[in-house]
Amino acid sequence: MADQRRYQLIVVGVSAGGLEALKHLLGALPANFPLPIVIVQHLRPDSGSTLAPCLQNSCTIPLKEAEEGERPLPGMIYLAPANYHLLVERDGTLALTVDPPVRYARPSIDVLFDSASDALGRALIGVILTGANDDGSAGLQRIRAGGGTTIVQDPADAEVPQMPLNALQAGGIDYVLQLARIPEVLCTLATTGGRQ
Numbered sequence: 001m002a003d004q005r006r007y008q009l010i011v012v013g014v015s016a017g018g019l020e021a022l023k024h025l026l027g028a029l030p031a032n033f034p035l036p037i038v039i040v041q042h043l044r045p046d047s048g049s050t051l052a053p054c055l056q057n058s059c060t061i062p063l064k065e066a067e068e069g070e071r072p073l074p075g076m077i078y079l080a081p082a083n084y085h086l087l088v089e090r091d092g093t094l095a096l097t098v099d100p101p102v103r104y105a106r107p108s109i110d111v112l113f114d115s116a117s118d119a120l121g122r123a124l125i126g127v128i129l130t131g132a133n134d135d136g137s138a139g140l141q142r143i144r145a146g147g148g149t150t151i152v153q154d155p156a157d158a159e160v161p162q163m164p165l166n167a168l169q170a171g172g173i174d175y176v177l178q179l180a181r182i183p184e185v186l187c188t189l190a191t192t193g194g195r196q
Contacts, residue, residue, distance in 0.1 A: 006193040007089070008123040009034055009072060011116045012184065013109030014062045015042040015131025017159030019054065020177055026059035026077060028183035033061055035190045036072030038086065038116070042131070044138040045083040052079055066094045080107035087115035103135045113139025122147035125189060127151045127182065131163025137170040144172035149189060151182060
């Protein structure tokens, strides 16, 4: 019998090679995509606010840097600002912190994934894309343990395969997909509420 869960949020973690991967992923989603998407891209502390305008040119979904206390809205994309951890609070709002780096990263993918899993459980989809470390592996396991759905970019398809490889080795992955297939699967999950 099909799983009829209804998702409320997608969280995405990406590092080295991420700009092109995000352009492809977000650019392939329709303008009427029904879920909010929250993204951590590893950034240098001094990188400023250049990521959002660069990605907005590639997609039709409105996109912005996340702000303290805002509630993610359907059909919006939120990016972690440089040098801030981005969390999802229990009430569903977003929070920014300057807590110490995790796995040498701030923003940290694990911090986002762990907090989102605590807040949303089964209503969460977690995605790991290209990257050069193991940030996000533990967070993805936590999403799966909480009943959420997990997606990893096929390492053979990733510009930098270490982050997807580490996520696969950690286990608990529902889908291993080439980047070109991830938008299709996200659309199916978002609209049907169940696994393919």
